[in-house]
Amino acid sequence: MPVDVEARVIRNTRLSSDYNVIALAAPDIAAATAPGQFVMVKLGRGSTPLLRRPFSVFEVLRTNGHIEGLTLLSKRVGVTTQMLFDAVEGDVVSCLGPLGKPYTPVDPPTEAWMVAGGVGLAPFATLTEVLRAGGTSVTLFYGARTDRDLFYLDWFRDRGVRLVLATEDGSLGDHGRITKPLERELHKGAGGLQPSGAAAGDVMIYACGPEPMLEAVAHVAARYERPCEVSVERVMGCGLGGCYSCVIPVRDGPMGHHYVRSCLGGPVFAADQIAWEAH
Numbered sequence: 624m625p626v627d628v629e630a631r632v633i634r635n636t637r638l639s640s641d642y643n644v645i646a647l648a649a650p651d652i653a654a655a656t657a658p659g660q661f662v663m664v665k666l667g668r669g670s671t672p673l674l675r676r677p678f679s680v681f682e683v684l685r686t687n688g689h690i691e692g693l694t695l696l697s698k699r700v701g702v703t704t705q706m707l708f709d710a711v712e713g714d715v716v717s718c719l720g721p722l723g724k725p726y727t728p729v730d731p732p733t734e735a736w737m738v739a740g741g742v743g744l745a746p747f748a749t750l751t752e753v754l755r756a757g758g759t760s761v762t763l764f765y766g767a768r769t770d771r772d773l774f775y776l777d778w779f780r781d782r783g784v785r786l787v788l789a790t791e792d793g794s795l796g797d798h799g800r801i802t803k804p805l806e807r808e809l810h811k812g813a814g815g816l817q818p819s820g821a822a823a824g825d826v827m828i829y830a831c832g833p834e835p836m837l838e839a840v841a842h843v844a845a846r847y848e849r850p851c852e853v854s855v856e857r858v859m860g861c862g863l864g865g866c867y868s869c870v871i872p873v874r875d876g877p878m879g880h881h882y883v884r885s886c887l888g889g890p891v892f893a894a895d896q897i898a899w900e901a902h
Contacts, residue, residue, distance in 0.1 A: 626655075626719070627717070627718070628649050628652065629717060629718075630648050630649040630652075631647070631648040632645060632647060632710050632713060632716060634646045635708075635711060635712070639771060641699050641708075642742075642772070643697055643699075643707065644681060645694060645695050647693055647694070647695070647716055647718060648692045649718050650690045652693060653684065653690050653691075654683075656749065657725035658726045658747075658753055659679070659724070659750065659891045660680060660720065662677070663675035663718075663720065664678055664695070664707075666707065666714065667706070672703050674860050678695040678696075678745070680720070680721065681693070681694040681748050696742055696745040696774075697742070723889060724888065726854070726891050730759060731760070733827055734760045734825060734826050736762045736828045737751070738832070739763065740767070740833055743832030743854075746854055750829065761782075763785070763786050765787070766791075766796075766800060767790055768790065768792065769790050769792050770790055770794040771794075787808070789803060802836070827849070828849050828850065829852050829853075831854040837853040837894070838899045840853065842899075845894070845895060852891050852894065854889070855890050859886050867884060869884055871888075873888070873897055873898060874897070
């Protein structure tokens, strides 16, 4: 069950002029969080912002094996993200969670390929920890507009994650969208040439980022008959299924679809479950 806490800001690390990672003293939420779940947060006690906003749990913080809290990866684009960017140690953040349906971790010999676009990196730190603890080989396909928007590369490398990068301006990695190297490596795998040595087909794809990217990843995964889970980014008013602001179309047959609340049915869905054409 989710819990609602007034979480103290432990620290606020600014990664750039727009991105930051804020650490919150919310150990009860952190201890119960599975990879891909999210929290609803609100700063201050006034009416601005009126509603909480959803954020994927980025890291579970531990000191000497003791869970002390969690972090959120944020890019300032609105009122709440501006307040998160400006927060200082000791500020209080209302934090409700963990919420939503998580990713499904795989075990060896299946490999995990994580595909992140921008702040879609957020759920992959906790997923990496779970996968690597189980001995699963992990690759992160990470794309952004420029190399200045790629973060935590050393964090993932230090945990044995293979990195495949892409930037829209060509400043680091492949020039273009992250689906370009993803499809290239899936094509290699289809011919039995998977770079890491796993048998062709022994790959589970996880994706998080803007929904056009998720749709593109879903189509690529389907072409190569690879299972894929996506975490959708939807505006949420409550995170508990009461406001119906986060509905998403899912298939109920070859020709039809219906709508479900992504805060309850997701945010993680099987990629082939979503009726992308109905968006």
